[in-house]
Amino acid sequence: MIGSKVIDILVFLSVVETGSFVAAGKSFGLSRSTAGKAVARLEEAYGARLLNRTTRALDLTEEGRSLYEHGLAIRDAIEAADSSIKSDQGVPRGTLRVTAPDALGRRLLLPTVQKYLETWPETQIELSLSDRVDNIIEKGFDLAIRIGVNSPDQSFVTRTLLRDETMLCAAPSYFETRATPLNIEQLSRHDLLQFATRSARQGWHLQDEDGAWVRAQGRVRLRLDSAEALREAAIQGLGIVLLPRLLIGPDFSERRLQQVLPHVSSGRIPIVALYPHKRLLEPKVRRFIDMLSSDLRRLPDQ
Known part of the structure; x- marks a missing residue:
């Protein structure tokens, strides 16, 4: 049973x-x-x-x-x-090609990369930092780390490393000439910073205190295809942004950003490892995924 x-x-x-x-x-x-x-x-x-x-x-x-x-x-x-x-379990060797979002890669992957290279001296890593979701097989990547992206088809395997809280935030300077919103409806009076690519545009679905999910309305005058650029735009006071806590935690403690509508939930977003389906996964890939998963789960507030 x-x-x-x-x-x-x-x-x-x-x-x-x-x-x-x-x-x-x-x-x-x-x-x-x-x-x-x-x-x-x-x-x-x-x-x-x-x-x-x-x-x-x-x-x-x-x-x-x-x-x-x-x-x-x-x-x-x-x-x-x-x-x-498994018979393929052994010492990782060779070049590991990884693609990851720019902000996530700079802030969270590089410490794992350093530890991985120190632990497995017979490996090399080629790391591509981009928010574009490339075809990892066509581009020759062994592994993709993505935020909020699930496996596009059954030829890929997705492993969730962490589910992180997303937060609405803005720079204190943004509110010097604007009233702080008190509910989701009042976001319609504000400038929103949202992620966009040629093929998709981000929309915000927020959960109010009654538990209902509402699509946020607001003036979206600036769209960017980089989470790091969205963060920088928010710090510059250009509007309100919705980003994972992992990417903006230090900005709160150093008062570059402040939370907006803390009583409103925007859900949790998966951080996933995405790789081509193989019956036996190479040690260099498996070891990196395991190490990254362990490192992410040790981060504060997780």
């Missing part, structure tokens, strides 16, 4: 990370209905709802978030046991 529950928990993790019963089922060779039944069995076993289902999204309940965090530990233990006995 324990074994079947573990499988259900692993399916539940996949549902949360892909945001889809269909995608989660496919990753286990199951149908959508079978994946749904796995979550239903868990909800019946625990006597609690784990997911709030809407036509647009799947949101974790408090009980669901608790199970998700414990489920990550279960999956990590399985992966550790699996990798410890």
Whole structure:
């Protein structure tokens, strides 16, 4: 019975990370209905709802978030046991090609890169820092680290390293001539800084005190394709921005930025490792992912 529950928990993790019963089922060779039944069995076993289902999204309940965090530990233990006995487990060697967002790479990846190179002297790393989501196979990357990007198809594997809180913030100077917004509706009177590429534009869905999700309205006069550029624009007082806490934590302590609408939730965003599907993952890739995951989970406020 324990074994079947573990499988259900692993399916539940996949549902949360892909945001889809269909995608989660496919990753286990199951149908959508079978994946749904796995979550239903868990909800019946625990006597609690784990997911709030809407036509647009799947949101974790408090009980669901608790199970998700414990489920990550279960999956990590399985992966550790699996990798410890696989024949390809060995000393990492050769060049590891990694792509990551600019801000995340500069602030959080470089310490792991330094430790990785010191630990495994027979390796080299080529690190591309860009917020563009390139085709990692065509570009020859072994690994992509992304914020809020899930696997585009079943030829890729996605491992969630961390789910980070996103926060609305702005520079103190921005409010020198403007009133601080007191609710989501008052954002419509402010300048919003949002991420955009040629193919997609960011929109903000915020949860008010009543638990309802609302699409924020505001003047978007500046769009940027770089999280680091968005951060810099906010520090310069150009508007209100929504970014992961990991990228802006020091800016709060040093008072370059201040939180806006602290009572409003903007959800948590996954930081993921994305790599081409392989039956046996090379040691150089696995070791880097494991090290980065461990480093991220040791960061303050996580």
